[in-house]
Amino acid sequence: MIKKSVFIGLLAALAVLLYKYANFKTIAAGIAILLFGMVLLEEGFKAFTKGPLQNILKKATDKLYKSITAGAFVTAIIQSSSLVSVIAISFISAGLISLSGGIGLIFGANIGTTATAWLVAGFGLKIKIAALAMPMLIFGIIFSFQKKPILKGVGNVLAGLGFFFLGIHYMKEGFDVFKDYVDLSQYAVSGFLGVLIYAGLGIIITTILQSSSATLALILTALSAGQIEYENALALAIGANVGTTITAVLGSLGSNIAGRRLAGAHFVFNVVTGIVALILIYPLAHLVNSISEAINIAATDYTLKLALFHTIFNTLGVLIMIPIIKPLEQALLKFFKEQKDKDIDEPKYLNTSVLKFPGSIISALINESKYLYKNAVFEVVAHGLNIHRNDIESNEKIKQIIKKSDKDLNINIDDIYYKKVKNIYGEIIKYATTAQKELKLNDQQIKTILDIKIANRRMIEIIKHVRELNKNISLSLNLDNAFVLKEYNGFRKKITKVLRIIYLFRKSEESEMYAIKLAHLKKEAKENIRYSNKSIDKLIREDLINAELASSLFNDYTNVNEIIKKLIEVAELLYGKTDTLLDNGD
Structure with missing residues (x-):
């Protein structure tokens, strides 16, 4: 209101000057x-x-x-x-x-x-x-x-x-x-x-x-x-x-x-x-x-x-x-202090000022996606396995981590999604779409933004897969069935191994070595999706699990391989390129 009044006052003063002094x-x-x-x-x-x-x-x-x-x-x-x-x-x-x-x-x-x-x-x-x-x-x-x-x-x-x-x-x-x-x-x-x-x-x-x-x-x-x-x-x-x-x-x-x-x-x-x-x-x-x-x-x-x-x-x-x-x-x-709860429900890098130039919006989208991936998504997957992320990032053997992580963390994945993921995911998609519509992008920039959108969709799909898997992992910890527990511990071990390699891939200077390992694990996961699990087949033949547990194991076997494949895909999309941000602005 004050700004509007000042503006009107300036216009009035200008009109008076123009009227009184023709020159x-x-x-x-x-x-x-x-x-x-x-x-x-x-x-x-x-x-x-x-x-x-x-x-x-x-x-x-x-x-x-x-x-x-x-x-x-x-x-x-x-x-x-x-x-x-x-x-x-x-x-x-x-x-x-x-x-x-x-x-x-x-x-x-x-x-x-x-x-x-x-x-x-x-x-x-x-x-x-x-x-x-x-x-x-x-x-x-x-x-x-x-x-x-x-x-x-x-x-x-x-x-x-x-x-x-x-x-x-x-x-x-x-x-x-x-x-x-x-x-x-x-x-x-x-x-x-x-x-x-x-x-x-x-x-x-x-x-x-x-x-x-x-x-x-x-x-x-x-x-x-x-x-x-x-x-x-x-x-x-x-x-x-x-x-x-x-x-x-x-x-x-x-x-x-x-x-x-x-x-x-x-x-x-x-x-x-x-x-x-x-x-x-x-x-x-x-x-x-x-x-x-x-x-x-x-x-x-x-x-x-x-x-x-x-x-x-x-x-x-x-x-x-x-x-x-x-x-x-x-x-x-x-x-100018950063808000302590900004990582919970607000984007860290996205704001209207980054929409001025292709290089800045692409950089902001990638940084926001990385931040979402390494914090919210990594946390959802780790806790969904009933494993603490600090253990994954440690040097402790994965077999020992699985053995000691025998308690249900009672994680509410839907709650984490709505608190830490949904709003930021929506903002990433909104800013990516706005950039495609309002900025003149070259072919490489368009491809980069499409890759960012794909990576974020994969993150949402990962959370959905983990939500289903978490229910049965928690159930296996309370069931009196060593065979089922062994299978779900095997699932946990596979995903934990991938999470650790991704963590090292992000942090280590020898990222190329870990990139090769991830490529191998992704290929293996793709092949596993097409074929059934032999150990589950054996449990069914020997009548060691009932039909309901067999159905859950088969579904979760697919979920595990989808999670692994998509975790690696996101890591490759976000971390597999070296400083493309402003190279894409050329």
């Missing part, structure tokens, strides 16, 4: 055109995020200096720190990159976004930019109508740049005309009070425009037209940097706890950088004057000096934050 229309139109250009730029570069860009950002996060460099380089090229932030939040939510790696990308993006100021000050305000914008718009629109995603992306980038420069042109024209009627520079406030007032104004403008780059372009054009004082422009630039944290916070709302931690790091960085820049604004301004003199920037070229100031204080912020990245990471981990 303000040109400035407002320039801002709108520039913002539209930035939207097109972001959409255009999204066509290139499916492979190379994702891989660059993922592979550049193993070292801090690499992640900062990658964040700066990519942001400078695509002119969108918000897109880098969205990718970083999406990747960290999906478990593709670490928190420290994501923090490095965010820090680098803040340096990269200073390229916008240089582009506007050094290029957009120095020549008749409208003449260059028009060809970009013409070729951009032509390319944007092409069917191929890459050509369409190129078209959107060209059109975005065209609208971006056209917006600067109209903003500059508007300020040039506007100053004949209203001189905004008369509202300049000198001293530290002015610094605080204009920094706050920069925060407000950026919060409204949802783009620090757009705010900076507005500040530079107003400065170029002499509508604001240089000192106040410096404070506005600092405020714009702090205001951009709102975008990161809003972007993190649909992410999981990892994404919120990254947004928190972004917030801390921009606020700390802003405070330091405000405190040191005058020493930094003197430094800018010295550097400007050394590199032949004219003393009155305030737009280039503002661009230099913007670069210096963002770089200074990164240098200040680098030594405290580890403590910051620890503080974020403590402040």
Whole structure:
């Protein structure tokens, strides 16, 4: 309700300004055109995020200096720190990159976004930019109508740049005309009070425009037209940097706890950088004057000096934050705590932010499926055999485990299914289906998502088989029939052996050796399904079991082999491929 009221209030204020000051229309139109250009730029570069860009950002996060460099380089090229932030939040939510790696990308993006100021000050305000914008718009629109995603992306980038420069042109024209009627520079406030007032104004403008780059372009054009004082422009630039944290916070709302931690790091960085820049604004301004003199920037070229100031204080912020990245990471981990019961009824990796890119959604689906398999499904199968999972994961001989596990655990498989499996399974299928429908996937990505859906269906089938088997295993422990008990202990031994090998297959560095063993056991299970059990046949011939027990044994013999076959199939689908997550994004 508050958000809606604020929005209506802003619209009303804009209408009054447009009505009262006719010449303000040109400035407002320039801002709108520039913002539209930035939207097109972001959409255009999204066509290139499916492979190379994702891989660059993922592979550049193993070292801090690499992640900062990658964040700066990519942001400078695509002119969108918000897109880098969205990718970083999406990747960290999906478990593709670490928190420290994501923090490095965010820090680098803040340096990269200073390229916008240089582009506007050094290029957009120095020549008749409208003449260059028009060809970009013409070729951009032509390319944007092409069917191929890459050509369409190129078209959107060209059109975005065209609208971006056209917006600067109209903003500059508007300020040039506007100053004949209203001189905004008369509202300049000198001293530290002015610094605080204009920094706050920069925060407000950026919060409204949802783009620090757009705010900076507005500040530079107003400065170029002499509508604001240089000192106040410096404070506005600092405020714009702090205001951009709102975008990161809003972007993190649909992410999981990892994404919120990254947004928190972004917030801390921009606020700390802003405070330091405000405190040191005058020493930094003197430094800018010295550097400007050394590199032949004219003393009155305030737009280039503002661009230099913007670069210096963002770089200074990164240098200040680098030594405290580890403590910051620890503080974020403590402040944004994982819910203790999240593994019971909520997905751990799936959230709306991972749906931004094919690589992140595939990674999240695989990680969620692995988590479900190694926790809920593994537990159901182990306890369904009346065996503790710790025993399976130990080095104790399986024969001894079966011998000592002679008590009914009284497990309620239906209860575990509804508490730990059903909701997460439903979310996996929902997200997989949404990705197939809404994202442009290549053939390999489509196959990967189909494999994930098959693996999850197999997990549900395993639980159904175990539910039936568990009833008769528990019954055999209480029956006074050594022959039946021996058969069911044989069943338990077979499945326990498979569970242990799967556990080692997941954990061991020698996974290839265990993969071969699993393949052999799966083949054996398939063959057993087609043939009857000789020992059960012998019990029937010698009249050692009645017809009802024989029927149960035959059914459970099939169940056991189905469980073994499907357990191995799921393990192969989820763990049998090495790091296909972003390879599938190429």
